[in-house]
Amino acid sequence: MAGAAEVSNLLLKEGARGRGSLVAGPVRVVWEAVMQAAVDVAVRAYEDLSPVQRERVLEESVNVPAQARSALVDVLRRARDFAGAARLLEAQGADADAAALHEQAGALMLAAEAWLRAGDLVRASAAFERAGALERALELYRALDARESMAQCLTRLQRPLEAAEVYHALGYAHAELEALRGVPPEHPRRREAVLRMCALLDEQGESWRALVLLADARQESSVAREDEVLKAEHLRLLRHLDLSGASQALASASAVASVEAPPPVAERASPAPDGYEYLKAIPIFAELALEDLKDLFRMAHQVVIPADTTVLEKGAQGTGLLVLLEGSVDVASGPGPDARLLNTLGPGTWLGEISLILDGPTSAHVRSCTSVRALRVTRSDFQHFLATHEAAALRIYRLFTHNLAERVRALSA
Numbered sequence: 025m026a027g028a029a030e031v032s033n034l035l036l037k038e039g040a041r042g043r044g045s046l047v048a049g050p051v052r053v054v055w056e057a058v059m060q061a062a063v064d065v066a067v068r069a070y071e072d073l074s075p076v077q078r079e080r081v082l083e084e085s086v087n088v089p090a091q092a093r094s095a096l097v098d099v100l101r102r103a104r105d106f107a108g109a110a111r112l113l114e115a116q117g118a119d120a121d122a123a124a125l126h127e128q129a130g131a132l133m134l135a136a137e138a139w140l141r142a143g144d145l146v147r148a149s150a151a152f153e154r155a156g157a158l159e160r161a162l163e164l165y166r167a168l169d170a171r172e173s174m175a176q177c178l179t180r181l182q183r184p185l186e187a188a189e190v191y192h193a194l195g196y197a198h199a200e201l202e203a204l205r206g207v208p209p210e211h212p213r214r215r216e217a218v219l220r221m222c223a224l225l226d227e228q229g230e231s232w233r234a235l236v237l238l239a240d241a242r243q244e245s246s247v248a249r250e251d252e253v254l255k256a257e258h259l260r261l262l263r264h265l266d267l268s269g270a271s272q273a274l275a276s277a278s279a280v281a282s283v284e285a286p287p288p289v290a291e292r293a294s295p296a297p298d299g300y301e302y303l304k305a306i307p308i309f310a311e312l313a314l315e316d317l318k319d320l321f322r323m324a325h326q327v328v329i330p331a332d333t334t335v336l337e338k339g340a341q342g343t344g345l346l347v348l349l350e351g352s353v354d355v356a357s358g359p360g361p362d363a364r365l366l367n368t369l370g371p372g373t374w375l376g377e378i379s380l381i382l383d384g385p386t387s388a389h390v391r392s393c394t395s396v397r398a399l400r401v402t403r404s405d406f407q408h409f410l411a412t413h414e415a416a417a418l419r420i421y422r423l424f425t426h427n428l429a430e431r432v433r434a435l436s437a
Contacts, residue, residue: 051080055088058095066099082108086115107131110138120144123151133157146170153177153412173408176319179203185213188220191322197224198298199322209244215251222257226264228298235261299324299399302347302372308380308423316416323405329396334359335375336390342379344402348372351396356389363389380406381424 050073057066070078085093093112100109110125123138136151149164153173158181165174171190178187184206191200201224207217218241225234238258242248300321303309309317326349329335335346338358352370356363366388369375375390380403410417 051077051084054081054099055084058092058099061095063095063099063102067102070099070103070105078105078108082111085112090116101125110134114138123147127151136160140164149173150408150411153180154414172323172405175199175203176322176412179206179319179322182206185211185217188217196322196325197228198300198324198326200224202318202322209241214241214244215248215254218254219257222261226261231261231265235265297349297371299326299347299349302349302374303399305372306345306347306374306377307427308377308420310423311419312416316413319413320401320406320409320416323409324399324401327398327400329392329398331392331394331396333392334390335392335396336386336388338387338389339385342376342382342384342386342403344400344404344406345374345376345380347374347399347401349397349399351392351394351398353390353392353396356391359389368393379403381421 050069054066054069054073057063057069070081073081081096085096088096093116097109097112100106100112106125106129110122110129110131113119113122113125119138119142123135123142123144126132126135126138132151132155136148136155136157139145139148139151145164145168149161149168149170152158152164153161158177162174162177162181165171165177171194175187175190175194178184178190184203187206188200188203191197191203201221204217204221204224207214211217218238222234222238225231225237235258238254238261242251242254242258248254300317303321303324304317309320312320324347329351331351335353336342348369348371350371352368353375354365355367355369355375356365376386378384379386380401383403410420
């Protein structure tokens with residue numbers, strides 16, 4: 025590397041020719057420390073500069089040898105000027121390194137463009153989504169065939185029918201239903217959305233909710249009230265629920281008001297849980313806003329685990345969150361016959377929430393006692409959720425830290 029005096033003289037000459045600002049005072053101190061490899065001194069000197077002086081250092085970096093610029097990048101990183109370091113790296117064509125620094129600086133659009141130039145479409149799409157450039161993100165998700173991310177993006181773009189089609193292809197019934205709820209009454213395909221929601225609810229054993237949904241939909245307009253397809257579905261649901269008198273009344277008159285009111289809630293069959301309320305009850309999600317929680321719910325997958333199956337293996341890497349909807353599992357100290365039974369968990373309980381955030385081995389062995397239906401959020405999906413929901417991530421990390429501190433305090437006591 026050239027000596028400090030040589031570089032200083034070079035910068036002074038370039039400044040005299042009008043190609044740069046004259047290096048003097050505090051700015052020159054930074055350069056001399058950089059050239060002498062006095063990194064700590066250079067960092068402190070750079071931190072003490074004014075914004076105008078820091079900009080001058082960045083401008084003058086084009087006039088120094090490549091080794092000096094690389095040394096300056098290290099100084100800027102240690103001084104936490106991530107934006108400045110990213111600028112220098114971009115000028116050198118190190119787009120991947122620059123993108124990571126842009127993200128640290130909070131410049132998400134710059135980060136997305138840099139990831140794109142670096143050929144990392146996964147990180148570019150997530151950065152575009154975080155920056156609110158949803159159309160750009162959707163374009164990349166399509167190129168990657170990342171269908172879950174496509175569906176989430178379409179939902180945030182208020183294109184619920186397109187999102188529902190993707191969820192339907194993936195087989196995510198609960199996510200499809202949630203997406204279809206976003207179709208407004210005035211939408212030209214509202215009838216299609218209502219019929220599909222009724223079918224999904226009916227399949228899930230929630231025919232009463234389907235009937236109420238359909239009755240409400242038929243009240244939205246005079247056209248909907250007279251729609252023969254909606255009327256036929258209404259009759260089918262009434263007969264399915266054995267409301268023969270109500271179905272005869274509906275068949276003889278077009279007014280929806282003539283249909284017998286449904287029985288009290290307490291008398292209806294309990295619907296199969298879809299997991300939303302259970303997810304909502306998990307402490308680290310306690311501060312999530314409605315839309316963020318709905319996005320997380322749509323990201324979850326329903327899974328069925330046979331009886332007498334290892335659900336989580338002690339010592340293996342955690343795979344994410346599992347929320348039990350039906351069935352029960354035993355939590356033991358290990359896999360062997362001499363292992364101690366720690367707990368038996370049933371519907372509404374959850375496992376593995378720590379593995380969503382901390383990548384480490386599972387601390388217990390979990391095996392299904394019966395057939396189990398559960399809602400799974402994988403670690404990779406959750407990390408994508410955090411990357412694209414900045415406000416939600418802040419709330420989750422705050423609560424996670426608080427809960428972890430409480431556990432440590434309890435153990436210490």
